[in-house]
Amino acid sequence: MANLFNILFSEVNLVLTILLIVLLLYWVFTMIGGLDYDVDFDVEVDLDPAIDAGTGMDGGNMDFQDLSNAEVNQEDVVGKRRRPLKWWQVFLIYFNFVGLPFMFTFTCWIFIWWFMTVLTTAVTHSYDNYFGFSIMLIALFPALIVNKIFTTPFKGFFKNLNKDGDAPIDYLGRKGLLLSSISEDKMGNAEVKVDGSTMSIYVKSLTGEPLVYGSSVLIIKRSPDHNYYLVQTYND
Known part of the structure; x- marks a missing residue:
């Protein structure tokens, strides 16, 4: 048990372990507080005023709840573009940070990255040396690929849910x-x-x-x- 603690909180794994704990606490408070899952957040290619339409920042109404559960929609990134996508937009789309709640995809990625790093450094006994740091940095990329594979099936699930997990509410005429x-x-x-x-x-x-x-x-x-x-x- 002491050895496991030393591995998890070693020099190599400390940052990812703490980040994962913070994310787990976030989800605990999310479940307790019943925060929303599917607030929309636009990523505009040319950063024009339409960004405000997705974030609500123009009116000063953007809060932590909106930002942390923001969902980047692919149709907003691709459908409205007037110039080629930038590298970071391609990155978001390809690795499923688009089309899913951002914090869901991010948490899955951090967990996979953490698990791969901890397992590999434990097996190679490199969790407290420079070789372990190299493993951690290299693991970032395969973790993204595994995360893409893992999160892809959830796209259809989240697409059909509103924040209460039911059919979308028809607000028209209300x-x-x-x-x-x-x-x-x-x-x-x-x-x-x-x-x-x-x-x-x-x-x-x-x-x-x-x-x-x-x-x-x-x-x-x-x-x-x-x-x-x-x-x-x-x-x-």
């Missing part, structure tokens, strides 16, 4: 309460009650007219990229 002021292309959040549950969605003004915080709105339609909804003032 009333909502603005949680931030919006106007023109500025995005904000709206609170919508569905079957007794309160949901938060990203919204924009249908006509571009200013809508203030606390206003009642009616959800008219969904954006073509499915990242937000268009709303207008609703008077009871």
Whole structure:
């Protein structure tokens, strides 16, 4: 047992072990707090204003929950491009950081990388020398490949789930309460009650007219990229 502890927290494996523990704690708190899984996050090739449509950062509404569970959608990366993809976008797409919740893919990758490094350094007794560091760095690349193979079957699973694990909710025609002021292309959040549950969605003004915080709105339609909804003032 003491030897296992020495291996896991050796000079070579310490960083990956601590990172894995942090990720495991994150998932524990996620399950306890019931955080969302499928918040959309656009990666735009030319970093134009459409990025705000996926992140909600324009309205200052992006929080830790949104970022950590962000999902990068392939149609947003490829479908809207006007120039060739950059290397990091190709990387994200190929290794399944696109199309799956980012933290899910990232956690799987870190675990596989950690497992390969710990196992190899333990077998070769190199967990406390320079050769072990070389093994750790080299293992990064096969870990990405194994992670791609492992996570690919989950694409269909996550694609058909919303944050509650049920069929997607139809928000069209529902009333909502603005949680931030919006106007023109500025995005904000709206609170919508569905079957007794309160949901938060990203919204924009249908006509571009200013809508203030606390206003009642009616959800008219969904954006073509499915990242937000268009709303207008609703008077009871």
